[in-house]
Amino acid sequence: xxxxxxxxxxxxxxxxxxxxxxxxxxxxxxxxxxxxxxxxxxxxxxxxxxxxxxxxxxxxxxxxxxxxxxxxxxxxxxxxxxxxxxxxxxxxxxxxxxxxxxxxxxxxxxxxxxxxxxxxxxxxxxxxxxxxxxxxxxxxxxxxxxxxxxxxxxxxxxxxxxxxxxxxxxxxxxxxxxxxxxxxxxxxxxxxxxxxxxxxxxxxxxxxxxxxxxxxxxxxxxxxxxxxxxxxxxxxxxxxxxxxxxxxxx
Amino acid sequence: xxxxxxxxxxxxxxxxxxxxxxxxxxxxxxxxxxxxxxxxxxxxxxxxxxxxxxxxxxxxxxxxxxxxxxxxxxxxxxxxxxxxxxxxxxxxxxxxxxxxxxxxxxxxxxxxxxxxxxxxxxxxxxxxxxxxxxxxxxxxxxxxxxxxxxxxxxxxxxxxxxxxxxxxxxxxxxxxxxxxxxxxxxxxxxxxxxxxxxxxxxxxxxxxxxxxxxxxxxxxxxxxxxxxxxxxxxxxxxxxxxxxxxxxxxxxxxxxxxxxxxxxxxxxxxxxxxxxxxxxxxxx
Amino acid sequence: xxxxxxxxxxxxxxxxxxxxxxxxxxxxxxxxxxxxxxxxxxxxxxxxxxxxxxxxxxxxxxxxxxxxxxxxxxxxxxxxxxxxxxxxxxxxxxxxxxxxxxxxxxxxxxxxxxxxxxxxxxxxxxxxxxxxxxxxxxxxxxxxxxxxxxxxxxxxxxxxxxxxxxxxxxxxxxxxxxxxxxxxxxxxxxxxxxxxxxxxxxxxxxxxxxxxxxxxxxxxxxxxxxxxxxxxxxxxxxxxxxxxxxxxxxxxxxxxxxxxxxxxxxxxxxxxxxxxxxxxxxxxxxxxxxxxxxxxxxxxxxxxxxxxxxxxxxxxxxxxxxxxxxxxxxxx
Numbered sequence: 001x002x003x004x005x006x007x008x009x010x011x012x013x014x015x016x017x018x019x020x021x022x023x024x025x026x027x028x029x030x031x032x033x034x035x036x037x038x039x040x041x042x043x044x045x046x047x048x049x050x051x052x053x054x055x056x057x058x059x060x061x062x063x064x065x066x067x068x069x070x071x072x073x074x075x076x077x078x079x080x081x082x083x084x085x086x087x088x089x090x091x092x093x094x095x096x097x098x099x100x101x102x103x104x105x106x107x108x109x110x111x112x113x114x115x116x117x118x119x120x121x122x123x124x125x126x127x128x129x130x131x132x133x134x135x136x137x138x139x140x141x142x143x144x145x146x147x148x149x150x151x152x153x154x155x156x157x158x159x160x161x162x163x164x165x166x167x168x169x170x171x172x173x174x175x176x177x178x179x180x181x182x183x184x185x186x187x188x189x190x191x192x193x194x195x196x197x198x199x200x201x202x203x204x205x206x207x208x209x210x211x212x213x214x215x216x217x218x219x220x221x222x223x224x225x226x227x228x229x230x231x232x233x234x235x236x237x238x239x240x241x242x243x244x245x246x247x248x249x250x
Numbered sequence: 251x252x253x254x255x256x257x258x259x260x261x262x263x264x265x266x267x268x269x270x271x272x273x274x275x276x277x278x279x280x281x282x283x284x285x286x287x288x289x290x291x292x293x294x295x296x297x298x299x300x301x302x303x304x305x306x307x308x309x310x311x312x313x314x315x316x317x318x319x320x321x322x323x324x325x326x327x328x329x330x331x332x333x334x335x336x337x338x339x340x341x342x343x344x345x346x347x348x349x350x351x352x353x354x355x356x357x358x359x360x361x362x363x364x365x366x367x368x369x370x371x372x373x374x375x376x377x378x379x380x381x382x383x384x385x386x387x388x389x390x391x392x393x394x395x396x397x398x399x400x401x402x403x404x405x406x407x408x409x410x411x412x413x414x415x416x417x418x419x420x421x422x423x424x425x426x427x428x429x430x431x432x433x434x435x436x437x438x439x440x441x442x443x444x445x446x447x448x449x450x451x452x453x454x455x456x457x458x459x460x461x462x463x464x465x466x467x468x469x470x471x472x473x474x475x476x477x478x479x480x481x482x483x484x485x486x487x488x489x490x491x492x493x494x495x496x497x498x499x500x501x502x503x504x505x506x507x508x509x510x511x512x513x514x515x516x517x518x519x520x521x522x523x524x525x526x527x528x529x530x531x532x533x534x
Numbered sequence: 535x536x537x538x539x540x541x542x543x544x545x546x547x548x549x550x551x552x553x554x555x556x557x558x559x560x561x562x563x564x565x566x567x568x569x570x571x572x573x574x575x576x577x578x579x580x581x582x583x584x585x586x587x588x589x590x591x592x593x594x595x596x597x598x599x600x601x602x603x604x605x606x607x608x609x610x611x612x613x614x615x616x617x618x619x620x621x622x623x624x625x626x627x628x629x630x631x632x633x634x635x636x637x638x639x640x641x642x643x644x645x646x647x648x649x650x651x652x653x654x655x656x657x658x659x660x661x662x663x664x665x666x667x668x669x670x671x672x673x674x675x676x677x678x679x680x681x682x683x684x685x686x687x688x689x690x691x692x693x694x695x696x697x698x699x700x701x702x703x704x705x706x707x708x709x710x711x712x713x714x715x716x717x718x719x720x721x722x723x724x725x726x727x728x729x730x731x732x733x734x735x736x737x738x739x740x741x742x743x744x745x746x747x748x749x750x751x752x753x754x755x756x757x758x759x760x761x762x763x764x765x766x767x768x769x770x771x772x773x774x775x776x777x778x779x780x781x782x783x784x785x786x787x788x789x790x791x792x793x794x795x796x797x798x799x800x801x802x803x804x805x806x807x808x809x810x811x812x813x814x815x816x817x818x819x820x821x822x823x824x825x826x827x828x829x830x831x832x833x834x835x836x837x838x839x840x841x842x843x844x845x846x847x848x849x850x851x852x853x854x855x856x857x858x859x860x861x862x863x864x865x866x
Binding site: 094 | 349350416417418419420421422423424425426427428429432436439440
């Protein structure tokens with residue numbers, strides 16, 4: 001059973017047709033990398049999976065996305081539940097205006113996932129999963145904004161993991177970090193691949209090569225080619241993919 | 251080359267004009283503060299702020315303006331709280347549920363209009379309601395009129411602050427599966443210092459506004475006693491004392507003006523402080 | 535969502551499912567919050583309409599007695615004889631506002647530019663409180679200052695000087711009034727009250743101009759003044775228009791400060807040194823005695839209605855102008 005199924009997805013911003021007829025099945029429990037030159041619609045596609053696009057005023061969406069067979073677009077669907085199932089790690093780390101502990105505990109608290117000692121345990125587990133516990137375990141009450149950028153990004157990851165999502169979206173999540181912090185996040189994501197369906201957007205072909213199990217290559221709002229990473233990187237079928245991998249375009 | 255000299259000359263002229271403009275404002279401010287202080291200081295006494303007026307106060311009798319001091323504080327505090335209850339939900343609404351909608355656009359336009367509305371108009375509006383209902387002027391009516399004056403001030407200041415919140419905060423918060431109500435609360439957390447600053451600004455305005463309370467809070471020489479009794483206020487005490495022909499009463503008006511100015515400017519500075527220095531977790 | 539929840543990840547701890555009761559409660563809270571907050575938002579429009587409605591209702595008796603043009607354009611204000619011509623007050627209000635804006639707008643815009651563009655941040659630390667303090671001083675204190683300083687200045691210096699030097703060109707500068715309580719005095723006091731509003735907004739507008747635009751202009755070799763002209767007139771125009779509209783509204787309806795220095799003479803003014811009367815001052819001055827004279831209260835409510843309509847239409851006009859401009863593709 002596929003993790004995420006995208007069916008006939010079309011997205012317009014005003015009069016601009018940003019995504020055209022996207023049909024994809026993203027595999028469960030693997031890392032999918034969406035690659036392509038900037039402006040090709042990678043981030044749009046990613047943000048359609050947790051319905052964050054709804055925040056834009058002039059956006060129009062047709063088609064459907066199914067997560068574990070359940071449609072996420074439709075009148076009956078509760079957006080907050082979709083977003084609970086689908087975690088997200090943004091490009092720039094953005095801690096909430098509260099303490100380190102509360103940043104992680106906020107999601108479980110509002111969703112009523114845990115309280116008291118169970119909540120503390122969940123926060124600890126999430127921080128450990130994000131490999132941040134050793135650095136902040138002794139100062140959980142401090143403001144999250146005192147952390148370094150790399151730490152903040154791991155905190156955001158812990159925050160996303162704490163609400164137990166099935167899917168994790170990463171939007172260029174290492175782009176604003178220094179190389180060492182970026183490598184840390186990469187290793188983290190790699191270690192999470194068994195437990196979550198991970199979808200990442202990246203403009204860095206090498207990163208996709210290092211991490212991805214499955215690759216989607218986009219060009220001007222359309223999916224040009226998609227398939228298992230090994231096959232894609234060794235034998236790209238489409239001429240655009242070949243050119244992109246050879247860095248002749250993009 | 252001549253063209254270049256001309257451009258330099260133009261800029262030079264305007265720089266001097268700008269300095270002159272600023273100088274005029276500084277002189278104006280200095281003149282106000284100097285006048286109030288020099289005239290008011292002499293008449294200032296402990297009796298003035300510690301006692302209500304005794305008989306014949308407006309003819310030069312003894313006593314002070316404690317009644318108006320307390321009256322103004324009651325009026326401004328009540329009005330600020332009332333305005334808070336209206337302005338905060340409205341601003342959060344147009345930034346969450348109604349973000350980008352026609353409703354939000356309408357609300358902002360109405361707020362702009364209300365912001366520019368002379369406070370005397372709010373005063374006569376409440377007066378019209380009182381007359382229609384057969385009610386007298388009272389602390390309550392004055393509080394409501396003042397609240398109407400400061401709702402747009404508070405709402406606009408707060409809206410500016412909320413709109414400065416990086417959109418990533420909304421995005422990350424919603425990505426955690428929050429409802430828009432929960433997002434509102436998150437926005438409130440982030441903007442708390444700005445809200446406090448707005449509150450002080452609104453309070454400052456409410457303290458100083460005399461036109462809105464003229465018909466609604468009424469005027470009296472007794473201490474404020476109940477929500478349904480008329481109440482005195484500092485601006486009106488100043489105004490009425492100045493209107494008397496007796497120099498010693500007028501001198502007390504100067505002292506009262508000094509007190510009012512000092513209170514108002516203190517709250518203004520507190521607002522400034524809150525805007526820039528408070529907020530432990532706030533993202534800057 | 536009506537889908538089966540299957541445990542997907544073996545690692546996910548049991549007992550950490552979204553509790554549906556809790557979830558339903560949150561959804562209700564969300565809806566109730568939306569209803570209450572939305573109702574409050576709409577109530578502001580209701581308030582505006584209610585103000586108009588109440589003033590109109592209370593003004594109806596006089597509107598039934600006299601026609602609108604008669605009320606607005608007749609110069610005879612004799613309440614005892616039942617004549618309520620508001621023209622002297624309307625003209626007085628316009629004249630005072632005009633003087634205030636003519637003085638304040640150039641001063642404020644020039645100051646705003648200087649604060650935003652030319653001043654070092656250190657000097658701004660000193661000058662910024664000037665506008666904040668001016669904005670904070672209560673109207674009644676402005677009025678008091680007007681009585682003590684501005685009125686004598688107009689009487690002893692400004693009016694004689696204008697009479698000597700300008701009256702020959704226009705009789706509107708003739709020194710007609712020995713008291714100093716005049717349109718000019720009220721306009722000067724008001725201009726200082728309006729000044730901080732316009733300065734603050736002008737400065738904000740200039741600061742909000744994207745650095746790229748500014749740098750692009752500097753790169754072309756423009757002087758700072760030329761850069762300012764472009765940014766203020768192109769990118770900053772809506773903000774400046776908003777500032778002027780707000781200043782105008784403030785000046786138009788300011789009550790106590792004007793009342794104290796304008797002289798309160800219900801006569802058509804011929805010179806800016808004439809005593810005059812404004813609509814707001816009219817309302818404020820007569821509220822005590824109005825019950826005894828028939829229709830007086832109704833006339834005052836009518837004056838309030840005029841204030842309201844002018845402020846609303848001025849704001850709506852500015853809003854229309856700005857949205858049109860945006861639709862035409864002008865800079866926001």
